[in-house]
Amino acid sequence: MRLVVRRWKEGWRAPRYDVFEVEADPSESVLDLVERVSLKLDPTLTFEHACHHGVCGACGMVVNGVERLTCVTRVGDVARNGVILVEPLHGFKVVSDLVVDKSRMFSRYPDDTRTLERVAAQVEKLWDCVECGICYSACPVACSYPSYLGPSVLAWAFHRAVEEGRVPAPVASRSGVWSCHAAFDCSEKCPVNFQPGEKIMRLRRLLLRGAVEVV
Amino acid sequence: MGLGEALRSWLRVRGRSAEHVSFAVRRLAGMVLALYLVVHMVDISTLLMGEHVYSAFLQVFASPIGLVFDVVLWAFLVLHGALGLYSALVEAGLLLERRKVLLAAAWAAALLLLVVGIVVILYVMG
Numbered sequence A: 001m002r003l004v005v006r007r008w009k010e011g012w013r014a015p016r017y018d019v020f021e022v023e024a025d026p027s028e029s030v031l032d033l034v035e036r037v038s039l040k041l042d043p044t045l046t047f048e049h050a051c052h053h054g055v056c057g058a059c060g061m062v063v064n065g066v067e068r069l070t071c072v073t074r075v076g077d078v079a080r081n082g083v084i085l086v087e088p089l090h091g092f093k094v095v096s097d098l099v100v101d102k103s104r105m106f107s108r109y110p111d112d113t114r115t116l117e118r119v120a121a122q123v124e125k126l127w128d129c130v131e132c133g134i135c136y137s138a139c140p141v142a143c144s145y146p147s148y149l150g151p152s153v154l155a156w157a158f159h160r161a162v163e164e165g166r167v168p169a170p171v172a173s174r175s176g177v178w179s180c181h182a183a184f185d186c187s188e189k190c191p192v193n194f195q196p197g198e199k200i201m202r203l204r205r206l207l208l209r210g211a212v213e214v215v
Numbered sequence B: 001m002g003l004g005e006a007l008r009s010w011l012r013v014r015g016r017s018a019e020h021v022s023f024a025v026r027r028l029a030g031m032v033l034a035l036y037l038v039v040h041m042v043d044i045s046t047l048l049m050g051e052h053v054y055s056a057f058l059q060v061f062a063s064p065i066g067l068v069f070d071v072v073l074w075a076f077l078v079l080h081g082a083l084g085l086y087s088a089l090v091e092a093g094l095l096l097e098r099r100k101v102l103l104a105a106a107w108a109a110a111l112l113l114l115v116v117g118i119v120v121i122l123y124v125m126g
């Protein structure tokens, strides 16, 4: 198996693509492959992961052109002619190799947001979103308009709007729901079927009908 | 973020869903139509230079190349219109559960209108 990795580190003038020849079982995950390369072939290769079972959302990468959680993506399902190309998510600043800075997403959740880690027993996680950032990478608006709040944050705002009948003003502004142009790749690529695209449009409908207050 | 980067993310097709490709086609068609509007303004303003100049300009569009141009323009127009209608409905929060069927219907309508348009352009106008 040939693993091609997009590399970039601070100080480099341009990214480069490194090719690693690795033994691989079709049933193992792409993340296993990346880890093996970093352990055995190139310890300077940087990437993120935690849970290894599709829950923490840390391991999102672009695999052969498609955004995926690499810990639950099998090599045999994505390899093309024995080649897997791994790149960092789009739409975020690359920190090093496959690691991106997701603060444009995390910083938009208010402090009381019920993320997976902060979940209380009486509510669902963050309504199933694992905060992987894949929807940002897939969204042509998020990738070209840095001020856009982004799919998962707006989908979160939809749930809050339904529960509380109000949304913060930025959600109802140009950098909020009105910038979405219905490309729906966020929903198509979301690993947990959270349907951010549909939720953005439902929130728009609520706003158009005056059914939620903008505060 | 530059225009080049924005265009690259809008018009990305590798690994994209039918929805994203449709978004890219709609945007591309919109940009071409906006450009055409400018060209159209220029060609209309040749009237100011006299009727013979305008007529000579129109002759270009009656040539085979002109007909190909018309077909391409029509294709962009129907794609932008049909996909735009799909987008207007889902962007208003309507028919979201059926958005895939709606998108398929928009493409079918665009292709049907494209064929009808090509027949009219080549056999009636041509």
Ligand code: SF4
Residues within 6 Å of the ligand: A057, A128, A129, A130, A131, A132, A133, A134, A135, A136, A151, A152, A155, A186, A189, A190, A191, A192, A193, A194, A195, A196
């Ligand atoms: S909405 Fe889906 S793709 Fe976006 S951050 Fe949440 S889990 Fe990831």
Ligand code: FES
Residues within 6 Å of the ligand: A048, A049, A050, A051, A052, A053, A054, A055, A056, A057, A058, A059, A060, A069, A070, A071, A072
């Ligand atoms: S490592 Fe946690 S989701 Fe992949």
